[in-house]
Amino acid sequence: MIFYIVRRVLYSIPIALSVGLVCFLLVYISPGDPISAIAPPDAPAEMITQLRRDYGLDKPLPEQFAIWLGRVVQGDLGRSLSTGRPVWGEVSVALKNTVSLAVAACTLAFAIGTLLGGLAAAFRDTWVDRIAMTFAVAGVSVPHYWLGMLLVAVFAVTFPLAPSMGAGPGGTFVWDWAHLPFLILPMVTLSAIPLGLVARTVRGTVIEILHQEFITTLRGKGLRSGGILLHVAKNAAPSVLAVMGLQLGYLMGGSILVETVFSWPGTGFLLNSAIFQRDIPLLQGTILVLALLFVALNLVVDLGQALLDPRIKR
Amino acid sequence: MSALQSQSQPLVKVRDLNVAFVSKEATLHAVNGVDFDLAPKETLCILGESGSGKSVTLRSLMRLHPPRRTRITGTIQVDGTDIVAASERELSSIRGRLVSMIFQEPMTALDPVFTIGKQITETIRRHEGVSHQEAQRRALDLLELVQIPSARQRLDAYPHELSGGLRQRAMIAVALSVRPKLLLADEPTTALDATVQIQVLLLLKRIQAELGMGVIFVTHDLGVAGEIADRIAVMYAGRFIEEAPAEALLEAPEHPYVEGLLGATVTPASRGRRLTAIPGSPPNLRTLPVGCAFAPRCTSAEPNCRAAVPDLRALAPDRTVRCIHPAGLRPSMPPAMAFAAEERAP
Numbered sequence: 001m002i003f004y005i006v007r008r009v010l011y012s013i014p015i016a017l018s019v020g021l022v023c024f025l026l027v028y029i030s031p032g033d034p035i036s037a038i039a040p041p042d043a044p045a046e047m048i049t050q051l052r053r054d055y056g057l058d059k060p061l062p063e064q065f066a067i068w069l070g071r072v073v074q075g076d077l078g079r080s081l082s083t084g085r086p087v088w089g090e091v092s093v094a095l096k097n098t099v100s101l102a103v104a105a106c107t108l109a110f111a112i113g114t115l116l117g118g119l120a121a122a123f124r125d126t127w128v129d130r131i132a133m134t135f136a137v138a139g140v141s142v143p144h145y146w147l148g149m150l151l152v153a154v155f156a157v158t159f160p161l162a163p164s165m166g167a168g169p170g171g172t173f174v175w176d177w178a179h180l181p182f183l184i185l186p187m188v189t190l191s192a193i194p195l196g197l198v199a200r201t202v203r204g205t206v207i208e209i210l211h212q213e214f215i216t217t218l219r220g221k222g223l224r225s226g227g228i229l230l231h232v233a234k235n236a237a238p239s240v241l242a243v244m245g246l247q248l249g250y251l252m253g254g255s256i257l258v259e260t261v262f263s264w265p266g267t268g269f270l271l272n273s274a275i276f277q278r279d280i281p282l283l284q285g286t287i288l289v290l291a292l293l294f295v296a297l298n299l300v301v302d303l304g305q306a307l308l309d310p311r312i313k314r
Numbered sequence: 315m316s317a318l319q320s321q322s323q324p325l326v327k328v329r330d331l332n333v334a335f336v337s338k339e340a341t342l343h344a345v346n347g348v349d350f351d352l353a354p355k356e357t358l359c360i361l362g363e364s365g366s367g368k369s370v371t372l373r374s375l376m377r378l379h380p381p382r383r384t385r386i387t388g389t390i391q392v393d394g395t396d397i398v399a400a401s402e403r404e405l406s407s408i409r410g411r412l413v414s415m416i417f418q419e420p421m422t423a424l425d426p427v428f429t430i431g432k433q434i435t436e437t438i439r440r441h442e443g444v445s446h447q448e449a450q451r452r453a454l455d456l457l458e459l460v461q462i463p464s465a466r467q468r469l470d471a472y473p474h475e476l477s478g479g480l481r482q483r484a485m486i487a488v489a490l491s492v493r494p495k496l497l498l499a500d501e502p503t504t505a506l507d508a509t510v511q512i513q514v515l516l517l518l519k520r521i522q523a524e525l526g527m528g529v530i531f532v533t534h535d536l537g538v539a540g541e542i543a544d545r546i547a548v549m550y551a552g553r554f555i556e557e558a559p560a561e562a563l564l565e566a567p568e569h570p571y572v573e574g575l576l577g578a579t580v581t582p583a584s585r586g587r588r589l590t591a592i593p594g595s596p597p598n599l600r601t602l603p604v605g606c607a608f609a610p611r612c613t614s615a616e617p618n619c620r621a622a623v624p625d626l627r628a629l630a631p632d633r634t635v636r637c638i639h640p641a642g643l644r645p646s647m648p649p650a651m652a653f654a655a656e657e658r659a660p
């Protein structure tokens with residue numbers, strides 16, 4: 001098992017490096033000279049040359065990458081062009097907000113999705129199944145931002161039950177009673193897609209497991225529903241975990257629209273403003289952190305699956 | 315109730331058992347009027363081609379069929395308990411404790427993500443309120459009983475980490491967790507290599523003698539049946555068509571189908587052979603013929619055979635056949651052989 005973990009961690013290194021390379025090249029891929037984003041539009045040629053030298057942009061690309069990588073490893077992602085503050089500081093605050101929201105949404109999606117999927121499988125082809133699956137399909141197909149705006153219209157405007165703007169006092173989210181109401185609407189909105197996916201995965205997986213012969217053996221041993229449920233859950237866990245992990249990753253990177261609708265001060269919101277202000281270092285830093293987080297999450301999911309399923313080669 | 319029963323009372327008593335699976339398209343008649351008894355500590359082998367209803371018959375003794383689609387009628391008594399009438403609750407306390415079952419393919423019949431030890435202890439703890447340590451200790455004893463080497467380590471092994479033979483032994487250990495009075499074995503050696511097959515058969519025989527269980531053993535292998543059975547019942551299209559002590563049946567089969575299975579010349583030496591092919595194929599269980607289901611393939615068939623299902627005939631107190639022209643009574647047969655058939659009666 002230790003060997004498996006080490007090997008799997010080692011595999012992630014080249015992936016992380018490639019992610020870094022893409023983020024580094026982002027500056028060159030994006031339209032326009034990177035310097036033109038920093039320098040005032042009417043800057044004289046000497047100033048541009050000076051800036052090039054300051055930023056190391058006159059060196060060959062591989063050397064630039066090495067220098068950049070060296071700084072990134074030490075946590076130096078450069079400074080934001082618009083605020084002048086270190087990118088890492090901005091990103092880490094936003095990341096905390098995004099992770100709080102994503103984890104809350106995933107937990108909700110997991111709890112309700114598992115319940116719906118499990119009920120649908122247990123009462124397969126009955127009205128329970130049909131209602132649960134209608135719910136799941138709706139969750140997957142409804143557009144995020146549309147659901148967000150609908151919830152805002154209903155629960156913040158028509159019936160003002162929950163706030164719809166920001167993360168609460170202080171502008172950043174903390175886990176306490178004053179901030180929790182701010183979490184509700186964005187959490188519900190974000191949970192729709194993973195909820196639908198989890199419900200469908202759980203239903204499919206559980207039905208498949210219930211058809212396996214060992215279920216007959218378990219009934220033949222006299223186990224009651226509770227005892228059999230334990231076996232079903234452990235068999236279903238790896239597949240459900242994989243779906244959840246992937247969704248958590250998507251929620252962290254993919255919530256630009258929802259964070260914008262709710263003005264949630266997370267990474268999506270940050271990306272949005274970085275794009276509109278052409279704040280390349282901020283954009284680069286945010287994307288890099290999110291991508292690395294995704295790589296790390298994948299690693300955790302893989303290790304978790306190996307831990308849960310003894311058949312995976314270790 | 316069982317306390318009032320005398321020793322001669324059968325462990326299993328099945329009368330006019332019918333099992334059908336109902337679906338929107340059709341009704342499949344898998345078992346069509348089966349009667350048999352099993353004495354305590356006796357081994358009955360149910361022999362038949364694939365699809366003849368052996369597994370369905372076996373599973374009926376625990377009512378392990380999918381409840382919603384299955385129609386069971388008739389009488390099934392195991393140790394005095396009426397299985398057909400029992401509630402799910404009663405059934406779950408009988409299953410694994412009074413009756414338990416081993417399956418053909420231990421790889422799929424054991425839960426792949428639970429250890430062998432856990433699959434034994436959960437059965438023990440389900441039926442007997444013992445501590446975890448006590449259950450663990452008994453699981454170890456069970457693995458030793460089924461002769462799994464380095465039993466202590468194997469408690470923590472997952473099914474896929476064992477060889478086919480050890481896996482089947484583990485399956486047997488799971489089935490024996492609470493020392494049932496009746497063991498149902500559904501082709502437990504079919505998936506194994508020949509040498510491993512013999513070892514597992516010998517193990518089952520030894521354990522049966524040691525624990526004094528009744529065993530119903532399903533197989534399509536004549537050699538296996540001859541090895542383990544006290545009595546053999548041959549099944550065709552959901553009916554028992556011949557039932558007799560193992561030796562007698564293998565030496566001189568009465569039913570044309572069984573004669574066919576054993577081949578033209580029946581000698582004691584033919585034991586150990588696999589079933590031979592008979593021209594034609596078994597009937598469709600969705601649309602059974604009115605009369606004898608074997609008639610389309612039978613060389614002795616006559617119009618009466620197709621008029622109604624032949625009655626079960628007792629050729630001797632321990633020997634029945636469901637045929638109008640059993641070998642011993644066939645008109646074309648030389649008198650000497652017909653006489654020989656009658657002589658077998660005790």
Ligand SMILES: Nc1ncnc2c1ncn2[C@@H]1O[C@H](COP(=O)(O)OP(=O)(O)O)[C@@H](O)[C@H]1O
Nearest residue numbers: 335342344363364365366367368369370371599
């Ligand atoms: N749960 C079920 N639902 C529908 N049909 C079944 C079911 N179990 C068995 N059958 C059918 O019953 C017939 C007898 O099957 P089975 O008893 O498994 O045969 P075998 O003698 O090979 O063990 C087969 O035609 C099989 O398809």
Ligand code: SF4
Nearest residue numbers: 606609612619637638
């Ligand atoms: S009853 Fe008739 S058809 Fe059926 S096996 Fe006997 S002789 Fe053949």
Ligand SMILES: [Mg+2]
Nearest residue numbers: 368369370500
């Ligand atoms: Mg079978």
